[in-house]
Amino acid sequence: MVDDRKLDVLRAIVEDYVATEEPVGSKALVERHGLGVSPATVRNDMAALEEEGYIHQPHTSAGRVPTDKGYRLFVDKLATLKPMSMAERRAISTLLDGAVDLDDVVQKSVRLLSQLTRQVAIVQYPSLSRSTVRHVELVALTPTRVMVILILSTGRVEQRLVELDAELADTDLAELRAAVNRVSAGVQIAAAAAAVVDLPEAVRPEQADATRAIATVLADAMSDHRSDERVAVSGTANLARYGDFDTAVRPLLEALEEHVVLLKLLGESGVDAVTVRIGHEGPYSELAATSVVATGYGPQEFHLGSLGVVGPTRMDYPGSMAAVRAVARYVSRILDEGNQ
Amino acid sequence: MVDDRKLDVLRAIVEDYVATEEPVGSKALVERHGLGVSPATVRNDMAALEEEGYIHQPHTSAGRVPTDKGYRLFVDKLATLKPMSMAERRAISTLLDGAVDLDDVVQKSVRLLSQLTRQVAIVQYPSLSRSTVRHVELVALTPTRVMVILILSTGRVEQRLVELDAELADTDLAELRAAVNRVSAGVQIAAAAAAVVDLPEAVRPEQADATRAIATVLADAMSDHRSDERVAVSGTANLARYGDFDTAVRPLLEALEEHVVLLKLLGESGVDAVTVRIGHEGPYSELAATSVVATGYGPQEFHLGSLGVVGPTRMDYPGSMAAVRAVARYVSRILDEGNQ
């Protein structure tokens, strides 16, 4: 049975442990929080909490430390989001409003998030596969060299260089450009890729070769999942505050190099729903000492990407959750504005 | 006086210390390197080397450790570049030949460099300010919304969105596009920016407003030094091998977050000239324990950007220098090919 006071005790333990990084004992607990009961009572509660697996004693003569299960209960039942201070809100909006392009938005958000939370922040670039094609531009750099530029609804731009076997007249290029845009503008990227590869059959024979070359590259760019894996990371210096280097910092540093791993960590939480993954709950056993606080972002509740922070299980969940949500909302808003 | 044998002794000390991370004594030295003299002789030389400041004794009963000055002498006089193995060469060329665009080249090189050297690798994106304009594309997304795309000689693409006060006809846009390209194609970016701002006066009055808006944005993008500061970093996990966390790892992690700092670290060594900055020789006193091995890259000896590695002063200089040079050459070659 977990009654109210036991929850209070758990909350106090989590808060103290997060603040001090040291196992917390019954006496310190009643002193620092106005629990209104004696240390002995708290000890009884602690024994019960330990029995049920919410806290744990590193060794007999030490205080208690929350377990992953304990943090989970804390997050689910106890954590009320810390409201962002006015100054913080202002910092977010002025910083992000000044962003000039998509890259800039991502860079600035990730930086901001790491500063707000003093954790490692991760922001995924808006997913390529979920966006639609806004425009395709073909630019002849030389008569046999065409730069293909793909502009997506998110503001993302991809470019590729194509070498042609034969020269392509400007008028042909213009025709081709029109044709490509006809079948792909406004269309989801995967569908556009499919439509584009069918193009060569629809054009005049003398354009077929060039069209085929360009269509191939374009389809390739549209289905290039490499760019789906782009993420920005900031705040690795905050890892320096970690206690145990080998079990906590090193695996995390390694994970941060692997963008695929990062994306899996972030997961796919819905827009406006902050997900918390605590220690072993995550997919990687090496990261059993780290937690992830993440959420999705995108205009109109449409999931375009994820962002979040990673840190030690012993982290400030309420604060991180609030910051993650606040930044995600601003990013969503900005993407929305750029898109109208 | 530093004679040949003393240099041999210094080289042996550096090599052993780099390998073992422990102060090296006279006995171990004669055993592991065929110096052909007795430990006592080596001790005399060591005393002399210490006198002259090339090596240093952490405490009385310990072996010797090279000083920054010692590493400097080692690098200047002693380090012959370790030739890359055939396998390494092949890895470099196959990896980098597979790169699809500029971003990809940079990402892959930085990754490669960190793997080859097992250090933190840094690659600066080709400098915006040194490139020329290859093409400017104007795309009307809506009648009052124009996407400006700037394609540079390095393959870099910048894009900006412009909102117009009034609608702009397609024919006007085409005219404007032609005019912009006329004054800026092939021109160094700073000059192009200047030329573009003069455009509004050359066009028909009814286009002037739109032209002005577009020219402003374009000039802004051309002179945007923010993007000059872009760098890619990889291999931070290698920091985990560092000994002292607080004096070595933390300041470096912090520096890695500050791209401006990184660029200053990389410096501006000439293409094909590998520069080594050892410990305190660098501009930041907090980074007194780290060295930088860097070089410039760019086609035809033309400096477009820098790349290099940072690591502890106790690092494998010959290996790092060779890897840095090899990667820089490949990158230069690729940029050159893309440009012909």
Place this chain on the structure above:
DNA sequence: GGTTGGCACTCGTTCGCCCTGAGTGCCAAC
């Protein structure tokens, strides 16, 4: 029945101690 104060007990941490051994500097001999 839950709460409290008291008390014996546990055990990780810290400190001081000694010892060991790697490495040195110096000197006399070659």
Place this chain on the structure above:
DNA sequence: GTTGGCACTCAGGGCGAACGAGTGCCAACC
């Protein structure tokens, strides 16, 4: 100039004692 010998230094490791934070349990209390 090189070498072997030798006394000296001193960081690091191992050991044991003292310390103290924190506990569990029990009897008393409300």
